[in-house]
Amino acid sequence: MNEGTKHPVEQIVNAIGVTALARHLGHRNVSTVSSWKLRRSIPVSYWPKVIEAAKELGHSSIGIEALAHACGARSAA
Numbered sequence: 001m002n003e004g005t006k007h008p009v010e011q012i013v014n015a016i017g018v019t020a021l022a023r024h025l026g027h028r029n030v031s032t033v034s035s036w037k038l039r040r041s042i043p044v045s046y047w048p049k050v051i052e053a054a055k056e057l058g059h060s061s062i063g064i065e066a067l068a069h070a071c072g073a074r075s076a077a
Contacts, residue, residue: 007037007040007070009040009042009070010037010040012062012066013036016054016062017057018034018037021033025053041071042067047067051064
């Protein structure tokens with residue numbers, strides 16, 4: 001499966017990196033971030049930190065619009 005066929009939340013988390021994002025959020029393990037991929041949703045309360053991490057790690061295209069689209073997207077499966 002390539003990134004183009006993954007859910008947008010998975011694409012965002014994979015682009016930033018599960019471990020890098022967890023560290024940026026101050027988590028010792030990746031379970032919180034990993035659960036977002038499974039639930040296909042990133043809690044709105046985390047959006048500012050996700051955007052900040054994305055920008056710091058060179059993913060400036062991940063902003064509020066991308067998160068809103070990803071978290072509003074539903075799987076066709």
